[in-house]
Amino acid sequence: VSAEMTCADCADLLLEYAAGQLSALERERVERHVATCYRCRYELAIWKTTSAAFEQEQLPIPPDTHAEAGWSRLADRLPARGRRASVPLIRDLIGEVPRMKRPDLRTIELNSAPNDVVRYPHSPRYSTDHQRLQSSRHTSTRRWSPAPSAVAALLVVVLGAGLFGMLSARRGSLQGPAARNSPTASVQPVIKGILPPGVEVTAFVRTSADEGWATGVVITNTLTGWPDKSMILHYTSGHWEQVGDAQPSTYLDSLEMASGAEGWALGSDGQGHGVMLHITGGTWQHTSLPAAIPQGAPLFLRMRTADEGWLVMSNPKGATGVASTSLLRYSNGKWSLVQVPLFYITDVAPVATGEAWAVGRNRDNSSSLVHVKAGTASVTLTTSRGTDLDRLRAFASADVWAEGTQHPVDNDDIHNTPLLYHYDGSGWQPTDLHAPSGAQQIQFAATGEAWAFASVSLSSTDHSNSVIQSIYHSHANQWEAVSLPYRDLMSLSIIARAAGDPTGDLWAIGMYLVSTPTTSTNGETTYAGIGHTVLLHYTNGTWTEYGR
Amino acid sequence: MAEMAEMAEMADDERTLLVRIASGDEEALHTLYTPYRPRIWRYLWRRLDGNSAAIEDALQEIWLAIWRAAPGYRPQGQVAAWVFQIAHHHVCHIWRDRQRRPEGYLAPGALDPIEETSQPAYALLTEESHEDGVLDRLAFADALRRLSSQHREVLELVFHHGFSLAEVAQVLDIPLGTVKSRVSYARRALVKALADATSLEETKL
Numbered sequence: 001v002s003a004e005m006t007c008a009d010c011a012d013l014l015l016e017y018a019a020g021q022l023s024a025l026e027r028e029r030v031e032r033h034v035a036t037c038y039r040c041r042y043e044l045a046i047w048k049t050t051s052a053a054f055e056q057e058q059l060p061i062p063p064d065t066h067a068e069a070g071w072s073r074l075a076d077r078l079p080a081r082g083r084r085a086s087v088p089l090i091r092d093l094i095g096e097v098p099r100m101k102r103p104d105l106r107t108i109e110l111n112s113a114p115n116d117v118v119r120y121p122h123s124p125r126y127s128t129d130h131q132r133l134q135s136s137r138h139t140s141t142r143r144w145s146p147a148p149s150a151v152a153a154l155l156v157v158v159l160g161a162g163l164f165g166m167l168s169a170r171r172g173s174l175q176g177p178a179a180r181n182s183p184t185a186s187v188q189p190v191i192k193g194i195l196p197p198g199v200e201v202t203a204f205v206r207t208s209a210d211e212g213w214a215t216g217v218v219i220t221n222t223l224t225g226w227p228d229k230s231m232i233l234h235y236t237s238g239h240w241e242q243v244g245d246a247q248p249s250t251y252l253d254s255l256e257m258a259s260g261a262e263g264w265a266l267g268s269d270g271q272g273h274g275v276m277l278h279i280t281g282g283t284w285q286h287t288s289l290p291a292a293i294p295q296g297a298p299l300f301l302r303m304r305t306a307d308e309g310w311l312v313m314s315n316p317k318g319a320t321g322v323a324s325t326s327l328l329r330y331s332n333g334k335w336s337l338v339q340v341p342l343f344y345i346t347d348v349a350p351v352a353t354g355e356a357w358a359v360g361r362n363r364d365n366s367s368s369l370v371h372v373k374a375g376t377a378s379v380t381l382t383t384s385r386g387t388d389l390d391r392l393r394a395f396a397s398a399d400v401w402a403e404g405t406q407h408p409v410d411n412d413d414i415h416n417t418p419l420l421y422h423y424d425g426s427g428w429q430p431t432d433l434h435a436p437s438g439a440q441q442i443q444f445a446a447t448g449e450a451w452a453f454a455s456v457s458l459s460s461t462d463h464s465n466s467v468i469q470s471i472y473h474s475h476a477n478q479w480e481a482v483s484l485p486y487r488d489l490m491s492l493s494i495i496a497r498a499a500g501d502p503t504g505d506l507w508a509i510g511m512y513l514v515s516t517p518t519t520s521t522n523g524e525t526t527y528a529g530i531g532h533t534v535l536l537h538y539t540n541g542t543w544t545e546y547g548r
Numbered sequence: 549m550a551e552m553a554e555m556a557e558m559a560d561d562e563r564t565l566l567v568r569i570a571s572g573d574e575e576a577l578h579t580l581y582t583p584y585r586p587r588i589w590r591y592l593w594r595r596l597d598g599n600s601a602a603i604e605d606a607l608q609e610i611w612l613a614i615w616r617a618a619p620g621y622r623p624q625g626q627v628a629a630w631v632f633q634i635a636h637h638h639v640c641h642i643w644r645d646r647q648r649r650p651e652g653y654l655a656p657g658a659l660d661p662i663e664e665t666s667q668p669a670y671a672l673l674t675e676e677s678h679e680d681g682v683l684d685r686l687a688f689a690d691a692l693r694r695l696s697s698q699h700r701e702v703l704e705l706v707f708h709h710g711f712s713l714a715e716v717a718q719v720l721d722i723p724l725g726t727v728k729s730r731v732s733y734a735r736r737a738l739v740k741a742l743a744d745a746t747s748l749e750e751t752k753l
Contacts, residue, residue, distance in 0.1 A: 015731060016713065019706045046738060053688045054707040064589035066604060071581060074611050078574060 005033040010040045018047035196242060199231070201533040203255035204509050205263065206495050211236045212507075212535075213279065215252040215265050226270055227251050232277065232284055235535065244284055250275055256301040256309075268297040274313070289313075290328055290335035299325065304350035307332050310358075312345045327358065327372070340370055340377040348372075349392035349400060357423070359389045359402055369402055369421065369428055381428050387419055393496055395447040398425030405441055414457045414466050416440035436472050436479050445506055446497040450474040453492065468492060482543070492536070506538035562627035570618040577615060584628075585611075587709065588635050594704060595639045595697070602642070610638050629715040632705070636719050691741030699734040702727055 010033045016022055017030045034041050199216040206212040212235040217227035230252035232243040249270045257263035257279075265277040265284070274297035278287040289298060296313035303309030311328045325345045327338045331354070342360035350356040358370040358377065367389035368382040383389060389404035400423040405416040418441055420431045435442055439452035451473055455466035468489045472479045495507040511533050536543050568576035588610060592603045613634050621630055692700065705711045705719055713731070717724040 012728075015706060019710065021706075021710065021712050043735075046735060046742075049688050050692070050703060050738065051707050053692055054704070056689065057692070058590075058708065061590055061593050061598075064586045067582070067585050070585065070604060070607055070611075071578060074581075074608055075574060075578075077608070077612060078577070078615055079612075 005029055007033075007037060007040055010034070010037070011043060014040065014044045015047050018044060018051045196233075196240065199233070201233070201509055201535070202230075202253040203265075204235075204495065204535065205255050205257040206507055207257050207260035209504060211260060213255060213257055213263055214240075215255050215267070216242075217251060217253070218246075230267060232265055232279060234282075243279075243282065247275070247277075252277070254298070254300040256303050258303045258306040262306060264301050264303075266298040266301060272297070272316070274298045290330075296326060299345075300348075302348045302350055302356070303330075304353070304356075308350070308353060310348045310350060310356055311335070312348060325360070327377075329354070329375070336375070338372060338375060338377060340372065341379055342368055342370055346388075346390040347392045349394040351394055351397045351400070357392055357394070357400060357402075359392050359404075361388065361390075367404060381421070383419070389419065389421065391443075393444045395444075395496075398423070399447050401444050402428070403441075403443060414440065414455055418442040418452065433474065433477075434479075435474075436470070436481075438470065439472065443494040444496060445494050448476065449497070451492075451494050452479065455490075466490070482538075482541070484543070508536045508538065508543070510534045510536050566618050566621045566627060566630075569615065570621065577611070580614075580627075580631075581611065584631055587628075588631070591632065591635055591704070591709060592639065594708075595701070596642070606635075606638055606642060610635050613638060625718050626715055628709075629711060629718040632709065632711070632719040633721060636701075637721070688738060688742065691738045694741070695734055695737055699730050699737070702730045703734055 010030060013022060013026060013030050017027065022030065030044075034044055196216075198218045198220070200219065201214045201216050204212055204214040214233040214235060215230060216233045217230045219227045227250065229246040229248045230250045231246040232252075234241050234243050250267055251270065252265050252267035252275065254266040255263060256266075261279075261281060263279040264287070265279065267275045269275050274289045276287050276289050276298055277284045289296075290311065296315050299312045299314050301309060301311050307330075309330045311330060313326050313328065315324050315326055324343050327340045327345055327348065328335050329338055340358055340360075342358060343363045345358050345360035347360070348356050348358045354375070355371075355373045358372055359367065360370070361367050362382065364385055365387075366383050366385045367387055369380045369389065370377050371380050383404070386408065387404060387406045389402045391403040392400060393403065394400040402421040402423075404419040404421075406419050408415050408417075418433070418435055418439060420433060420442060421428045422431045423429075433442060433450055433452075435450075435452040436454070438454040440455055441453045443451050443453075445451060451471060453468050454470040454472075456469040457466045468484065468491070471482050471484060471492065473482045474480075490511045492511075493509045495509070497504065497506060534545055536545055562580070565576045565580050569580065585607065588607060589603060592606055596602045596606060614631060617634060621627075692703070695703070701720070702716055705716045706713070711719060713727050714724055717727045720727065
């Protein structure tokens with residue numbers, strides 16, 4: 001009937017044979033082989049004995065006597081279908097958001113990057129002298145911890161800095177000594193409104209009322225989360241275009257623009273080497289990193305002018321497997337290392353020549369604000385453990401905000417509460433803006449204009465993924481609810497306004513969720529799914545994707 | 549053939565049940581609950597060290613999860629494997645909460661390599677002992693107990709709960725190859741235990 005089995009074929013089936021799971025035909029074939037094969041007979045004996053041992057083991061398991069009581073209790077707890085008011089069903093929401101073709105999807109949760117450098121999401125800043133307003137937002141407020149092995153799933157998309165207001169930039173000042181042979185820039189077809197298929201924005205900088213630059217990635221390997229390629233994108237009047245060739249296997253996730261025409265994109269190449277691209281005149285080229293820290297990867301750059309700025313680099317992971325950061329100052333073509341008493345720097349805000357505020361985390365999960373001046377850094381304040389101060393917004397040298405959150409529960413964003421400190425020129429003070437209850441986070445768009453976000457968990461048991469349920473706008477200390485552009489937004493990253501433009505179009509990068517029917521076959525991940533970035537505009541009291 | 553047709557019919561019935569559960573039919577949930585609850589109970593008994601309060605709580609959460617997740621069920625897999633996948637997932641959460649150790653519930657040393665015994669394992673056996681399929685059961689039972697939870701679970705799902713290896717892969721949400729390598733690891737651990745027991749026997753003689 002069928003060919004004789006080999007030992008290898010047989011070995012695959014012996015376990016299931018011993019467990020009584022084979023069809024009659026397969027059983028017969030196994031038996032025929034085993035009859036002539038001593039070795040397989042022995043293997044079968046192992047599994048038969050295992051089976052018998054398990055049977056023996058079954059005996060002490062007492063019978064389940066609470067089935068009926070359990071059912072009564074369960075029946076009372078079953079939520080009615082269609083009335084799960086507190087947790088929105090993404091698939092129900094799709095019909096409510098504007099109909100548009102969505103680019104390819106990818107899962108939100110991605111494993112940590114395969115290279116040796118851990119790239120934690122970083123945050124934003126702003127430098128007052130030039131009215132630069134920046135915002136940045138990582139997609140997860142998943143708690144940073146100095147034990148990265150515990151952070152198996154690191155969310156990767158880092159939404160970057162926004163810049164509004166022109167800088168008096170001098171071109172080419174941060175080119176570094178050796179520009180590698182650079183691909184020539186070519187303008188790709190313009191895709192109106194939406195991003196090119198599959199592209200996620202990792203950093204965005206607004207350079208004028210109608211223009212911005214971004215870094216983007218295409219990730220198809222959801223196992224590693226490492227991009228297939230990265231690219232520089234230019235956004236103008238609602239159109240996106242790719243500038244130059246995409247960089248294969250590179251992860252660009254940070255951007256800084258000194259003007260509408262000059263900037264730097266940062267990332268790493270997947271082998272643990274840092275990458276810095278210099279954007280000038282509508283094209284870009286590779287530029288070398290400062291030699292001061294040869295092995296690190298650049299995390300973010302904060303330029304006060306084209307001649308002066310601050311670079312935060314990650315250090316190679318140490319024996320503990322944790323990457324810390326270093327701060328470098330750039331001044332007139334030279335890099336110098338500044339010793340900062342922070343384990344992991346999340347933001348830097350330049351405020352004057354050679355002077356900046358830095359914020360970041362300490363090893364004990366507290367955060368500190370650090371003042372850097374004349375090459376030395378001193379801690380101004382340290383928050384309690386279980387708090388993150390991760391973003392600075394400087395609207396003037398004597399009007400700086402540190403935004404953060406308090407985390408009463410690990411890896412659980414929905415129980416966070418906002419934490420704000422304000423610098424008024426004399427010192428930092430904790431500030432309570434009395435945000436509506438349920439708000440976990442506050443971001444500033446301008447001085448006196450704040451946005452608050454309240455998220456709900458996507459699962460009743462796992463609170464590590466959430467979507468924004470309500471957003472509130474505060475003007476002159478009055479909070480009002482604003483309708484959501486999408487009800488499945490995981491995060492919204494406000495790109496701060498220019499100081500001189502309090503009423504203009506406000507921009508934000510949003511990350512929204514789209515569920516796929518196959519992502520979840522168990523109760524925990526059913527409503528979690530897939531994330532995408534989108535550029536949103538707030539005009540006339542409404543958030544839209546196109547701003548008109 | 550009749551047996552297979554019957555099984556196919558049963559599988560169809562269970563899938564229909566899930567469609568009804570997805571549409572909010574509590575009676576359908578009860579129909580699924582009746583045969584599956586004792587099965588999950590036995591599974592949890594081992595995983596949660598026989599702590600009946602913890603098992604009862606877990607059962608509640610698992611059945612709520614089944615209720616919530618039913619709309620996401622795709623009819624390509626066995627309902628049983630899907631149900632157990634939810635149970636497994638929940639147990640992982642319990643363990644994670646308990647231990648805050650992402651590698652889960654591996655026993656210390658669970659991934660230490662097992663040294664191969666110097667001679668082929670089958671040479672340790674007499675013809676009679678394995679012809680009956682009766683190896684040293686005491687040594688086996690002991691070796692089973694000492695397997696890491698991760699390796700043991702694979703064997704349990706096969707022997708206690710009647711899943712094929714492919715279904716075990718679905719339950720644990722891991723590739724089939726990983727299931728097979730866990731089986732192979734467990735087998736080596738069992739054989740080694742057996743070899744140790746045998747050499748102990750020889751020492752005594």
